[in-house]
Amino acid sequence: MGAARFLRGLALRVDPRRLKVIVNTGDDEEFYGLHVSPDIDTVTYTLAGLANPDTGWGLSGESFNTLHALERFYGKGWFALGDRDLATHLYRTDRLRQGWPLSRITADIALRLKVRAQILPMSDDRVRTFVKIRGREPMPFQEYFVRNRARGQVEKIELRGAGRARPLPQALQAIRSSRAVILAPSNPFVSIGPILAMKGMRSALASIKDRVAAISPLVGGKPIKGPADKMMRGLGHEVSPAGWAKLYRDCVGTMVIDQVDRSYLEPIRTLGFKAVATDTIMTSPARAAELADVVLGALEV
Amino acid sequence: MGAARFLRGLALRVDPRRLKVIVNTGDDEEFYGLHVSPDIDTVTYTLAGLANPDTGWGLSGESFNTLHALERFYGKGWFALGDRDLATHLYRTDRLRQGWPLSRITADIALRLKVRAQILPMSDDRVRTFVKIRGREPMPFQEYFVRNRARGQVEKIELRGAGRARPLPQALQAIRSSRAVILAPSNPFVSIGPILAMKGMRSALASIKDRVAAISPLVGGKPIKGPADKMMRGLGHEVSPAGWAKLYRDCVGTMVIDQVDRSYLEPIRTLGFKAVATDTIMTSPARAAELADVVLGALEV
Numbered sequence: 188m189g190a191a192r193f194l195r196g197l198a199l200r201v202d203p204r205r206l207k208v209i210v211n212t213g214d215d216e217e218f219y220g221l222h223v224s225p226d227i228d229t230v231t232y233t234l235a236g237l238a239n240p241d242t243g244w245g246l247s248g249e250s251f252n253t254l255h256a257l258e259r260f261y262g263k264g265w266f267a268l269g270d271r272d273l274a275t276h277l278y279r280t281d282r283l284r285q286g287w288p289l290s291r292i293t294a295d296i297a298l299r300l301k302v303r304a305q306i307l308p309m310s311d312d313r314v315r316t317f318v319k320i321r322g323r324e325p326m327p328f329q330e331y332f333v334r335n336r337a338r339g340q341v342e343k344i345e346l347r348g349a350g351r352a353r354p355l356p357q358a359l360q361a362i363r364s365s366r367a368v369i370l371a372p373s374n375p376f377v378s379i380g381p382i383l384a385m386k387g388m389r390s391a392l393a394s395i396k397d398r399v400a401a402i403s404p405l406v407g408g409k410p411i412k413g414p415a416d417k418m419m420r421g422l423g424h425e426v427s428p429a430g431w432a433k434l435y436r437d438c439v440g441t442m443v444i445d446q447v448d449r450s451y452l453e454p455i456r457t458l459g460f461k462a463v464a465t466d467t468i469m470t471s472p473a474r475a476a477e478l479a480d481v482v483l484g485a486l487e488v
Numbered sequence: 489m490g491a492a493r494f495l496r497g498l499a500l501r502v503d504p505r506r507l508k509v510i511v512n513t514g515d516d517e518e519f520y521g522l523h524v525s526p527d528i529d530t531v532t533y534t535l536a537g538l539a540n541p542d543t544g545w546g547l548s549g550e551s552f553n554t555l556h557a558l559e560r561f562y563g564k565g566w567f568a569l570g571d572r573d574l575a576t577h578l579y580r581t582d583r584l585r586q587g588w589p590l591s592r593i594t595a596d597i598a599l600r601l602k603v604r605a606q607i608l609p610m611s612d613d614r615v616r617t618f619v620k621i622r623g624r625e626p627m628p629f630q631e632y633f634v635r636n637r638a639r640g641q642v643e644k645i646e647l648r649g650a651g652r653a654r655p656l657p658q659a660l661q662a663i664r665s666s667r668a669v670i671l672a673p674s675n676p677f678v679s680i681g682p683i684l685a686m687k688g689m690r691s692a693l694a695s696i697k698d699r700v701a702a703i704s705p706l707v708g709g710k711p712i713k714g715p716a717d718k719m720m721r722g723l724g725h726e727v728s729p730a731g732w733a734k735l736y737r738d739c740v741g742t743m744v745i746d747q748v749d750r751s752y753l754e755p756i757r758t759l760g761f762k763a764v765a766t767d768t769i770m771t772s773p774a775r776a777a778e779l780a781d782v783v784l785g786a787l788e789v
Contacts, residue, residue, distance in 0.1 A: 219578045221578070252551050252553065257579070260597070260600055274554050274561065275557075284521060
């Protein structure tokens with residue numbers, strides 16, 4: 188998850204207490220009766236310093252004894268949940284059943300894991316991202332991404348419930364009062380897309396556009412990880428930093444692309460953006476922090 | 489749990505496919521949003537050969553990684569749930585939420601763990617055993633037994649919901665059609681008591697009284713484990729095999745007491761029971777099987 192890597196670097200440059208992270212919940216899924224919020228957890232575990240750096244999900248040093256025992260009842264699973272990770276899902280599910288909104292639970296979990304940044308789900312309402320692959324019925328994101336390993340030609344992304352979901356008021360407020368907003372190098376359709384689909388989100392960003400930067404998830408026409416290129420192609424977009432930039436014309440002022448893609452600086456500027464090229468490959472927290480420096484610099488923060 | 493030890497021996501003598509075990513659910517409790525049925529699980533794990541012989545609860549070779557991680561959210565717990573044991577509770581809770589009755593879930597879990605005996609919860613309805621200790625409000629059984637280590641003077645046992653709970657029809661049917669019914673050497677108030685409190689249960693036993701035996705949980709005035717003696721005393725019963733036998737006058741024909749208590753054979757016979765004395769201390773499955781032989785012999789099965 189590029190967002191997590193970037194956050195790890197950003198937190199080295201910005202006082203975490205001033206950091207507010209708006210997180211996609213369209214990938215949330217129920218497993219074994221538990222509400223799992225993969226993106227929230229990855230962000231939380233990353234900022235808590237507990238994330239597994241090798242996998243991009245879950246906790247470091249995990250065991251999988253419960254998951255193994257669950258196979259007796261559910262058959263072989265396709266979504267790995269570690270024993271310690273399960274505690275998070277148990278707690279979240281328990282609190283949801285008690286009527287707590289997801290945002291309150293998320294803040295509570297972050298606090299207990301000693302995360303100082305604010306982690307804000309995009310909404311307390313349920314939004315579910317479905318991916319439509321050629322020849323298949325639309326399937327929930329995790330099924331597409333994990334179970335089917337993002338195979339197949341993407342024809343459509345559906346954000347079910349996005350139209351009637353209320354955006355988290357604190358998220359909109361955070362944008363309006365922020366000195367800078369950074370769209371992490373994440374998938375524009377299934378990671379950033381659901382957040383921007385929240386009512387008022389795009390216009391909130393548009394109103395402070397000169398303080399908004401986005402980091403390209405593409406390097407040389409490919410994402411570091413994940414199906415962003417396949418989705419762009421499938422959905423009829425040009426698979427390039429320029430094609431990517433066009434997705435954000437209304438709500439982003441500054442585009443940060445990888446140095447190998449510097450030939451796209453001019454086309455992106457022609458679209459009306461400020462644009463900078465730099466090394467966006469975050470092989471270490473220090474490199475991620477350097478990327479954060481460039482982005483903050485471009486925003487003149 | 490004396491019942492589990494006895495079952496382990498009984499299953500060596502009786503074809504498990506003919507064995508039906510009616511189990512107390514008054515001790516069921518919710519932990520971390522999961523429905524835990526301690527007695528059902530102990531019986532199931534025991535008959536599956538998976539039980540931890542050292543503790544009397546849980547699975548052998550367990551780890552406790554999830555439980556440890558849960559402390560961050562709930563504080564230090566007082567009820568130990570192992571990682572593999574959790575899979576059982578997750579599955580049960582998930583199925584309950586889907587509307588399955590506990591009896592169907594119990595049979596399903598037993599099947600998946602390759603248990604051939606039938607395990608029958610006393611009821612699909614919720615019954616909760618509360619223990620009233622001097623100077624305290626009544627507390628749920630697990631809180632009394634595990635959290636408070638059965639401390640304090642017992643003044644009252646409340647079986648909340650027992651009056652309106654429907655006994656499991658298969659349990660009543662099993663009794664009526666059985667060649668022999670054995671009340672395991674268990675606590676008469678909180679283990680056997682809730683089962684007998686199910687409507688029609690005592691009269692079903694009474695109607696086949698000569699085929700019903702009970703094994704005393706007392707040896708020399710003390711239970712091998714647990715607070716049966718304290719409860720008898722607190723509730724005004726004579727703490728002896730005779731005091732114990734009186735609890736079952738209406739519904740048991742044959743009393744099996746420990747050899748050290750053989751002086752009580754005559755008093756118990758005077759109460760109208762058949763009575764035998766034997767070694768009831770089950771230090772091994774083989775010894776438990778010998779006890780089963782004596783009980784089955786006394787019932788002339």
